Amino acid sequence: MEGYGIVSRNAKGEAVRLIGVNRDITARMQAEEALRTLNTELERRVEERTAEIKAINKELEAFTYTVSHDxxxxxxxxxxxxxxxxxxxxxxxxxxxxxxxxxxxxxxxxxxxxxxxxxxxxxVGRKDMRPRPVSLHEAVEAVLSTLSPMFEEVGADVAIEGTLPTVIAHPSTLDQVITNLVDNACKFVEKSTAPRVRLSAETRGSRVRLWVADNGIGIEPKHQERIFRIFERLHGIETYPGTGVGLALIKKAMQHMGGDVGVESEPGKGSRFWIDLPAVSDGE
Amino acid sequence: MGRQQVILVVEDDPNDIILIERAFRKARVVNPLQFVRDGDQAVDYLDGRPPFEDRERHPLPTLILLDLKLPRRSGLEVLEWLKAHPELRRIPTLVLTSSRESRDVGRAYDLGANSYLLKPVNPEDLLHIVETVNRFWLLTNHAPEIRPRYRSPE
CATH class of the missing domain: 1.10.287 (Helix Hairpins)
Incomplete structure (x- = not known):
């Protein structure tokens, strides 16, 4: 039961009467009770689910450990x-x-x-990937300097065009993405051709697009989606060695950094791979 | 100095034993190798317990190469025992393992490992490691004197 009342007073201000309503609120109490139960149940389920996910993560770590050592x-x-x-x-x-x-x-x-x-x-994605402002120019320069022995070996001409802006990314993951892209750009070329790779950037609203353009064999449009799936390969291992993981890793990494990856290409005309990342907004 | 400066290799994988032996041969390391195949054997050897009590045949090593993943007592347990030993703790002990897990690396150093080396997949890299170990730990480094005064209780 729930009651409301008003005290009515005489001219001297003395309480003389009480006017009120009593209501049966069983239904509301029941609804509130049900809501509380539901909340508790929800909290319990979230806790349960979190524990489950933690257990799965642990199992995955143990599995990775086994893969890497045993x-x-x-x-x-x-x-x-x-x-x-x-x-x-x-x-x-x-x-x-x-x-x-x-x-x-x-x-x-x-x-x-x-x-x-x-x-x-x-x-990728298991470690703490908190993004922060990163100079794309410095990141690309560092990757190119690490890869320079490979460039010499295959006679590749790789250069940055213009200045690349600052983006929001996770530094070591970004390094890995750029490394894979440049590595691919130098790998998938005709045997008789010296690789030529150009990296440039353009700002598109709140995002920065990094282009990696090569003079390689190119990719037919019908394959352009498939290549980002894990273990997908378009060529025999003897023609172009690889594991089919590189582009899948790039895609996963870009998704975790709130970005994206794609390609524009035609067979025989080279490929232009791009990655999009959040730009640093003014005042940051 | 009649006694040879032996290296004790604690390693259970028979393939790794062959590859390590071969790398030492290729690197022309003069020190003989003694192999033990699990953690208990390593402790028995170092403590001079049977069947390793004859110090002529099983001299105290001048250097220990220790795998971490071992049957019975683990490499980290061997390290813990060794580095708590009043005399034997001086023996330079190099971990040679495939584990690059940071908790293994950290624990090994905490327990007093003198170096932590990763087993490479490429045999040329293994040869390079053995050459480096020889040049530094056996030829450059000044070894401590070790005279075990007593045997630790069982």
Missing amino acids: LRAPLRAMHGMSQALIEDYADVLPPEGVEFAQRIEAAAQRMDRLIQDLLAFSR
Whole structure:
């Protein structure tokens, strides 16, 4: 029950009468009770779900640990033993035997690369990726300087056009994205062509677009979506080596940084990959 | 000095044993290697317990290479025992493992590891590590004198 009342007074101000209403509020009390129960239940479920997610994360970490250590031990053996075989017994092995051993070694190396790429892929988004203002120019310059031995090896001509602005990103993740893009730009070219890569930026409203343009083999429009999926490859391992993780990692990383990635390309006319990132707004 | 300066390698993976032996041979390291295959054996060897009580055949090592993932007592447990030992704690102990987990690295240093090395996949990198260990820990570094006065209680 719930009651409301008004005291009515006489001329001297003495209370003489009480006028009031009493109401049955059972239904409302029940509704309120139900709401409280629901809230408690919701809180409990959120807690439960959080605990579940934490457990899954822990399991994933244990899984990653196993992948990186236990899977690599037999790999180390394959790699080491085949190389020992080539080095120590090359003079008693027929050429075909040496070739087989070399193939085992190359396969072990490829699998190691794959495991490392997968680990990198699984790490994106697991670590604390709090974005902050980053000079895109400095980030690109640092990546190019790290990759310069590779540029020399393949005779690549890589340069920045103009000045690149400041963006909001997670620094080490951004480095990884740029590294993968430039690495791809130098890799997917005709054997007879020296790679030529140009990096430039344009501001589009509140976003900055970084372009990575190459003179490579290009990508047919029908494949342009597929290439961002993990393990997707358009070429045989002997033509263009790779694990099919690089672009998938870029996509995942860009999504985690509130950005995006895409490509404009035609076969034989090179590719122009782009990434979009939030720009630093005025006053920041 | 008649006694040879041996290196104790605590390693359970038979393939890694072969590869480590080969890398030491290729690096022309003169020190003989002694292998033990789990953490308990490592402690028995260092403490001179049977079957390692003969110090002529199983001399105290001048350097220890220690894997972390071992059957029985783990590498970190061996390290904890060793670095708490009043005399043997002086023996330079290098962790050689595939674990790059920061809690393993941190714990190893906390317990007194003298160095932490990652097992590489590429055998050329392993050779490079062994050459570096030889040049620094065996040829450059001045080793401590170790005379165990007593055996630790079981």
